[in-house]
Amino acid sequence: MAHIKAANGRMPNSKEVAALANVSQATVSRVFSGQTNIREKTRKRVLEAAETLGYRPNAMARGLTLNRSNLIAIVTIDVVNPHYNAMVNKVADRIQYMGREPLFFVSSKEKNLDEILSQVLQYRVDAIIVLSAAISSQMAAECEKIQIPVVVFNKYTVNKNIMTVCSDNVQAGWLAANYLYEKGHRSFAFIGSDTFLGTSKDRLRGFTDCLNENGIEDCIVRMVPYTYEDGRKAMEAILKDAGKPEAVFCAGDMLAFGAMDFCKNVYDLKIPADIAIMGFDNIDAASWDPYFLTTFEQQIDKMLDTTFDYLDKKLNGEPASEGVQLFECKIIERSSV
Amino acid sequence: MAHIKAANGRMPNSKEVAALANVSQATVSRVFSGQTNIREKTRKRVLEAAETLGYRPNAMARGLTLNRSNLIAIVTIDVVNPHYNAMVNKVADRIQYMGREPLFFVSSKEKNLDEILSQVLQYRVDAIIVLSAAISSQMAAECEKIQIPVVVFNKYTVNKNIMTVCSDNVQAGWLAANYLYEKGHRSFAFIGSDTFLGTSKDRLRGFTDCLNENGIEDCIVRMVPYTYEDGRKAMEAILKDAGKPEAVFCAGDMLAFGAMDFCKNVYDLKIPADIAIMGFDNIDAASWDPYFLTTFEQQIDKMLDTTFDYLDKKLNGEPASEGVQLFECKIIERSSV
DNA sequence: AAATGAAATGAATACGATATCATTATAATA
DNA sequence: TATTATAATGATATCGTATTCATTTCATTT
Structure with a gap:
């Protein structure tokens, strides 16, 4: 069904449709803006003409009048x-x-x-x-x-x-610390992302708040970008500079994966036996075999x-x-x- | 700097800017469409007026005239x-x-x-x-x-x-088969995705073409959606129904991850010693420790x-x-x- | 068939920009 | 200074739609 007749590389407008259908431009407009007061016969004629010409309303013109x-x-x-x-x-x-x-x-x-x-x-x-x-x-x-x-x-x-x-996020940070504390951990690290800095800061605040409430003042903190590699590097820095914490809270699953792999494959640490790691976001990969990561889910x-x-x-x-x-x-x- | 004066929930238009700047509407238009023939003094006056009113050109009106x-x-x-x-x-x-x-x-x-x-x-x-x-x-x-x-x-x-x-994709499929064949593998499976069916089919065609050229007629084929889980299930089906192939080509890294994990963790197979797996796309996770997947990179x-x-x-x-x-x-x- | 009210349609205009053409201001030259 | 040539500006038509108001058509009632 060859239904395209637009002349010169321009799309047809309601006026041309009107001419073909033998109605006024206003009527065409009414048909396409879903008005009710249109005789069925007229509507059909207009729609046919539009189909023939390949007409489609111009969203910009419509937008202009409707603001x-x-x-x-x-x-x-x-x-x-x-x-x-x-x-x-x-x-x-x-x-x-x-x-x-x-x-x-x-x-x-x-x-x-x-x-x-x-x-x-x-x-x-x-x-x-x-x-x-x-x-x-x-x-x-x-x-x-x-x-x-x-x-x-x-x-x-x-x-x-x-x-x-x-x-x-503040609450989530608190919950993370609380969860880890209740699991018996007493020394902590936090890996955040400066790509989502505000979010990370909030989580960190809740995290340290809860630690403080339990009399723990120290928490190693690293802020890095947001990639697997960054997670590895942050973990490396933590292990080198500060020694092994019992638990690490990462403000992002990808960071957690990097951290986990570094612990496992470079320092030969067992997770969670030697070190506990917690993530954030519950992305698909968090449930994959190699990670099976304890993490947070947001109620998106x-x-x-x-x-x-x-x-x-x-x-x-x-x-x-x-x-x-x-x-x-x-x-x-x-x-x- | 209170620079917003739009009256009634409407954004100001070029006419209002023109009035404030004591120029014609056309001149305002010229300033904002980057024309050159404008006296510096006038341009400044217009821009100031626009700033005062919080004026921004209306993209729909512009679009309408420019088509x-x-x-x-x-x-x-x-x-x-x-x-x-x-x-x-x-x-x-x-x-x-x-x-x-x-x-x-x-x-x-x-x-x-x-x-x-x-x-x-x-x-x-x-x-x-x-x-x-x-x-x-x-x-x-x-x-x-x-x-x-x-x-x-x-x-x-x-x-x-x-x-x-x-x-x-046809060529890539061929290259995959060729690569695996040259590595000494002689029995094959293919896991494709019906989410990207055309692409998968092309890769499969090239893959089997090359196998045929080397006198191999058999190739187990599974077409599944596109998730890690699907990769696992496909692998399970292959191992159960057809026995262990020497090499599996997956038309997507996520499928490959699922397949790998299933082989490793359920059938206790070593990769690549017991079974070789090849992916497609080279997503970030392909370079992560648990997978370190041989895969294809597209020249995006x-x-x-x-x-x-x-x-x-x-x-x-x-x-x-x-x-x-x-x-x-x-x-x-x-x-x- | 005439009268009436409602429904359907048409004519004209507004929306906010750009571009063409006409006009005025400015600069350059004699 | 008078004369051009040129740059800067203004007035106006136009783009394609929605909408208001006027008008015509239709169906209904008397």
Whole structure:
């Protein structure tokens, strides 16, 4: 069925469809914007003409008149992290599920977030979801002014006026220490990631808080980037400089894998007999044979529910309250502790 | 610095900026579209006014007049696969690097590709990059008609008129068999993924071709989804049903990991002494201690170069030839063979 | 068949930018 | 200073849709 007749490398517009269907442009518009007051006969004629010409409504023109783009911006950071990537995918899925399209913005070291948001705003997106990055209060104010809802996901922001959906990292850190302490460990190390610095710091704070409560003041701390290699190196540094701790808490499974492999294969330590290791995120590989890592699981789906409930309300003009929503992380017990 | 004065939840437009700066709207437009013929004094005045009002050009209005959106669509499939995710990230990066924005479309089982492309076209994207999915020739024809360049990445398509950038999977399969044969192996199995069925089939074809050339007719074949678990199960089935082959070629590292772990931990086989295993993609984990997997590396960066060279040319109106571009895969030798 | 109200359609305009063409200001030359 | 040539700016049409308001068509009732 050769249904393409667009003349000159341009897509046909509603006017041309109207001409072919012998109706006004307004009628075509009504058919495609799902209005009800259209005679069935007319609607059919219009749809046929559109099919013949290969017509598709122009989203930009529509956006211009409606003053909304049907786009939702996802602002991410540039990092290879299975857990993070999976999260991004889920967010994109949800956006599509609500009938909108995800517009992607990756913030690198060069471009700071404000610069990027400035770009984002050019597209008159319906909403903005920022993953693991901090938004300036100035930019937040601007978004509020022009009524673009913003959700900051997985990054604790102080601003009371924007929606923040985040795991309770401080609590998780505390739980980790508590769990390890109760298992009988008395000397500790922490490997965090400066790629997710805020998150790592929170986890570390909860971790040391709990240790302090139990009268333990010392905790070896290494902050490194976020790769397997970094986990190995951090572990090496810990073992060399400070001697073997009884338990290591890693703010990321990949770091934990590196640490585990280094302990096992270089220092010939048995896990958990000689040293206990705990991770974070529960990525797929955490349940694989060589690791079977005790780790934390974030309630991503619940967090997404909250995020999109909020956005749905906001985008429908219903009231919705901002503020920080914290979600508990759960320990997944395996055999590395 | 309170620089936001947008009145009523609407962003200011160029007219308002013009009024404040005492120039015509056209002049504001010229300043923001980077024209040169503007007196420095005027430009400064305009920029100040814009800053005061928090003005940002409306990308939809601009797109409407220019008849291009500055958006490039990335059409992906919904799958958790580190290698695939990394690829998607890289594509997004490149799009941003060329000054455009990536618009995401995830094609699931429910929505077929044509339906999605129909959506895509509404946004009048400048170009479309389809990852690991097949585009119908009808849709390809339509895109060509309206002059939207399309690149199909990592999925072999027959259509001669659209640009296809793909690893040479048949050759890679052949190379795998050849490599294993030369290492002395004489009985083989293949684990492929029906998530990436076309790719797997090509690799299998090359694999068996080479085996046949060496007088080997038998090859156990399992096609499964794409997870670690699937790799385990496939391996289990192979060992149970067909007995232990000397070498297994997996069309994906995750499958290989599952297969390896099953061999090691359930059947107590030594790798590579008892059984050789070869993977595909060279994801990060392939170089980790527990696996150290011999695998293939795709020349993603070169493929992206080709992709974006093509797009750059097309988008600048320069001639560029379509067709299939195949890229060799390289064996990364480690210790699983 | 005429009158009435509701439903369907058309005409005109707004949305916010770019680009063309006309006009004015500026600089360069005689 | 008068005369050009050129640079800078302004006025206006245009892009493709949605929407308001006016008008026509249709079905229903009398």
